[in-house]
Amino acid sequence: MELPIRYLVQPLPFKPHRLDGFTDALLLSHYQNNYGGAVRRLNAIEQRLEALDWTKAPVFEINGLKREQLVAMNSAILHEIYFDGLGESGGGDPKGDLASALERDFGSIARWRAEFVATAKAQGDGSGWTILSWSPRLGRLVNAWAAEHTFGIADGAPVLALDMYEHAYHRDFGANVGANVDTVMKNLAWDRIGARHARALAAHPASAATANDTEVTVEELHARIAGSAKPVILDVCLKEDHERKSDALPGARWEDPTRVREWASALPKGTTVVTYCLYGFQISRNATSELRELGIDAKSLAGGIATWRASGYPTEPFSAAS
Numbered sequence: 001m002e003l004p005i006r007y008l009v010q011p012l013p014f015k016p017h018r019l020d021g022f023t024d025a026l027l028l029s030h031y032q033n034n035y036g037g038a039v040r041r042l043n044a045i046e047q048r049l050e051a052l053d054w055t056k057a058p059v060f061e062i063n064g065l066k067r068e069q070l071v072a073m074n075s076a077i078l079h080e081i082y083f084d085g086l087g088e089s090g091g092g093d094p095k096g097d098l099a100s101a102l103e104r105d106f107g108s109i110a111r112w113r114a115e116f117v118a119t120a121k122a123q124g125d126g127s128g129w130t131i132l133s134w135s136p137r138l139g140r141l142v143n144a145w146a147a148e149h150t151f152g153i154a155d156g157a158p159v160l161a162l163d164m165y166e167h168a169y170h171r172d173f174g175a176n177v178g179a180n181v182d183t184v185m186k187n188l189a190w191d192r193i194g195a196r197h198a199r200a201l202a203a204h205p206a207s208a209a210t211a212n213d214t215e216v217t218v219e220e221l222h223a224r225i226a227g228s229a230k231p232v233i234l235d236v237c238l239k240e241d242h243e244r245k246s247d248a249l250p251g252a253r254w255e256d257p258t259r260v261r262e263w264a265s266a267l268p269k270g271t272t273v274v275t276y277c278l279y280g281f282q283i284s285r286n287a288t289s290e291l292r293e294l295g296i297d298a299k300s301l302a303g304g305i306a307t308w309r310a311s312g313y314p315t316e317p318f319s320a321a322s
């Protein structure tokens with residue numbers, strides 16, 4: 001029984017002879033031989049994987065096939081994004097939401113372009129891709145360096161891919177890597193790239209937690225400690241957790257989270273309070289809720305002292321004496 005072909009070659013979204021600076025011979029060879037080759041190789045690898053007895057196959061065979069599957073799959077996908085980003089009458093600058101996002105994340109479109117172009121040209125001695133990726137974790141666009149088809153930001157959704165493998169330009173430009181990059185840049189189809197960016201945002205919204213009304217991030221607290229309106233910082237770790245920690249946030253004093261109402265009345269009127277515990281779960285959140293019920297402007301530290309330490313901020317020796 002013949003196994004189904006799983007991956008189909010996607011059509012070119014432009015007429016090769018209409019691009020400015022590349023010969024249609026190069027683009028056709030790139031499309032048919034390199035991209036098409038990756039898709040054909042991927043289907044052949046999939047057939048080998050389908051036929052594999054996973055309980056008996058030697059480790060070297062599994063590793064080899066899975067590695068080649070990843071290389072061929074990413075090569076196929078990145079080539080599709082590369083070709084999708086090129087078009088007739090391309091070039092110029094991005095528009096709309098993508099333009100705003102590049103300005104937000106790089107300062108200006110010119111700065112983004114300078115970084116993207118320099119990263120691509122720096123890959124001239126090797127082989128790989130320069131990829132503009134949307135990272136939901138970072139909540140921003142990033143210019144990423146990618147070798148071997150297989151590197152990239154782990155949660156990145158590529159928006160634009162520039163092929164720096166020699167097969168992408170040698171036929172037209174020889175070893176002139178810069179000419180390849182400059183020619184791609186003047187053929188970018190910003191309408192399609194913008195649409196890909198919009199799809200990436202819709203599918204992968206930014207995931208980073210943002211501070212809310214009752215929490216403060218370590219970055220915010222660090223900035224507030226350095227500023228003029230310092231909050232009162234209260235360590236509200238449980239008494240039984242004292243032996244699990246030896247340090248505290250700078251200037252913090254310990255208060256018993258089980259006796260909030262007893263010590264809250266001693267807080268000066270109008271005080272802003274930040275509470276924290278070991279990891280920022282129930283202990284500091286509950287203490288914060290109680291303080292807020294008493295009319296005190298309190299927030300808890302997101303992630304607790306663990307996130308404070310992990311961010312590289314200083315601590316002081318802990319003393320339970322309050």
Ligand SMILES: [Fe+2]
Nearest residue numbers: 034163165168
């Ligand atoms: Fe390529």
